Amino acid sequence: MIEFWLAAGLLLLAALAFLLIPVLRGRKAQAEEDRTALNVALYQERLAELQGQRAANVLTDEQLQAGQAEAARELLADTEGVTGERVSRLGKALPLIAALLVPLVGGGLYLHWGASQQIAAMGEQPREPSMAEMTARLEASVKAEPDSAESWYFLGRIYMAQDRAPDAVKAYEQAVRIAGRAPELLGQWAQALYFANGKQWSESIAALTSEALQADPNEVTSLGLLGIAAFEGERYAEAIDYWQRLVAQMPAEDPSRASIQGGIERARERLLAGGETAPEQAAEPAKQAVNAIRVRVTLAAALQEKVQPGDSVFVFARAASGPPMPLAAKRLSVADLPVEVELSDSDAMMPQLKLSGFPEVQLVARISRAGNATAGEWIGRGQPIASTAQELQELTIDSADQAK
Known part of the structure; x- marks a missing residue:
């Protein structure tokens, strides 16, 4: 959200520049015109002074011409680089009023037709459902x-x-x-x-x-x-x-x-x-290596334009023959695809349902826009495999989720 307002502020400054720069340039041009008029007046006064001195026989004809030429050169030097006379001018008040109205009118129109709430929502972090x-x-x-x-x-x-x-x-x-x-x-x-x-x-x-x-x-x-x-x-x-x-x-x-x-x-x-003999303490079972099923989940090309990056993706394994509940599951998002994950007993949703407790399992990946693990829009199902499978499994989400 902060990045949006910074960008909006920079654009606003650019818009104000288009309005204020002509005003500043107009003032500069006005100053140049005033200086040129002063130089012309001084030139005319210098000519009148030279002619008065010639009439009083203070200067000769040659000196008069030399003085006039020198005054002309000074006038040319003072006015060099000055642009020609402007045909028309902006009023001084109109650009300033427009500069003030731009942010006010723009803000009002944005609040009326804009999407500030949506932009604010984009900055919010996703939360887990209650x-x-x-x-x-x-x-x-x-x-x-x-x-x-x-x-x-x-x-x-x-x-x-x-x-x-x-x-x-x-x-x-x-x-x-x-x-x-x-x-x-x-x-x-x-x-x-x-x-x-x-x-x-x-x-x-x-x-x-x-x-x-x-x-x-x-x-x-x-x-x-x-x-x-x-x-x-x-x-x-x-x-x-x-x-x-x-x-x-x-x-x-x-x-x-x-x-x-x-x-x-x-x-x-x-x-x-109570005076009874307690059963012997059971021996600790030997710790077994935890087997993990590796699966690479991809999205079919035909569905690329139909999903959104924030849609939830549930990857799970369930018994090929047994209860329909997932034995192990992980939650991702469409933005993570393609992705490689591991499913093992450590991902069990409940202690009594584990991968190691079933000889064969089926891998399933489901996309749910509502974040519902039991129903969604798109799904991919694999063939039954051994729960001890070591090779990487491939699973593609490629069909509509119709079986709930």
Whole structure:
């Protein structure tokens, strides 16, 4: 915004110069005319003086002619370089009035027809949407596309973040209805039911966690929830077992790891205080190298004129066979394209859904002008690949985003 006003000020000074320079030049020309008139008057006086001296016989004819020639040479020297007489002149007041009116009229017209608000907006830094804005977008998305399991799932997540567990239960129920009874979805649904029921265990919660663990014995949400239920039911050995299985899957840098370890230690203390023997501490799992999928994202030439540099670009990997939610994702903008990114477990959107937990994944890149990760204008999809793929993957955004 500051750069705009500096440029506008320089242009204004240039416009004033066109008006004021003629005025200044006019004053200079007037001064030259006045000096020329004075020199002519002095020349005439000199001639009259010479003629008077000749009439009084003070000068001879030869001296008179010599004096007249000298006076003529002096007049020529004094008037040399002076321009001819001006035919017309600008009034003194008109240019000055115009110079004052230029900035005033120009500013008024700009405020009326200009784009100061748009220019100010261009200088504003983009901001992340608030929780309320994200919720409104997702609610509008599921209303427009009620069969989008991805949108229902993220809506459930955001409801849980807002302590709206009853609403989250409904959202997860819809996601399960559309995407199927994937263990990860069942675990999230059970957790929402637990909090919606005032942290009270129920048969429906037990049925969901049991089904999830039968399909995937390491489903982390169900393990954590069963550990909580066992601890509150004073079944401390069971709680330790569930939580140790959970910790074994958590990366060392996971912030939730410390709280789970604290729960295990409290359960051990309760067992020892009751005279029971606590289970042995589980061995720390060997740290494995984190595999990353490298992908180069490009934009099709046919779409170059249809997108804007500030449009959001979401690059993510999701299970080729499993829940529709992204396993790992990164957010960029159209201005960054083409770009090479890496997706790994460190980019997981939630601990229970990781790249390493699925044998095959599909790479997807979506452009969304509204900043909505679940729906946009343009999309590119890759073929299923192994989650351990090492070679660089190519992904081109080249088609309209119709499948929500």
